[in-house]
Amino acid sequence: MTIAEIKKLEWEDKYSVGVTEIDDQHKRMFVVINELLDAIHTNTPAEHLGNIIDSLVKYKIFHFATEEKYFKEFNYEETETHIAEHHKFNERLTALKEKYPEPTIDFAFELVDFLEDWLINHLMTVDQKYVKCFHDHGLK
Secondary structure (H helix, E strand, C coil): CCHHHCCCCCCCHHHCCCCHHHHHHHHHHHHHHHHHHHHHHCCCCHHHHHHHHHHHHHHHHHHHHHHHHHHHHHCCCCHHHHHHHHHHHHHHHHHHHHHCCCCCHHHHHHHHHHHHHHHHHHHHHHHHHHHHHHHHCCCC
């Protein structure tokens, strides 16, 4: 896949978990990924690229903490499995950061490729599993 072939991510209702707080966080992740795509297309300097990547990492930590707070609060039965998915994400991100110690366009391109695949798959499969639990506990 080339840079020109990567399209911006667009939120679709099928990604929704029906919880405004979490959907808004997922949408924010789409925005940051799209900022990264813009940076790739415009060959943004490494410093700005690094800022976008740092923003994404910080937001990912915040988002995972939000989901995991509700898992604990609602005694979600798939907590361990879901958290393991979050750990896999973190491991892959760490491996990418080790592969590219500096925020280069190559790093950003590989990161976007990984993020798009992971996020869409995660939203469509893993996150959908907690929808009933969250709704049953009044989270909308």
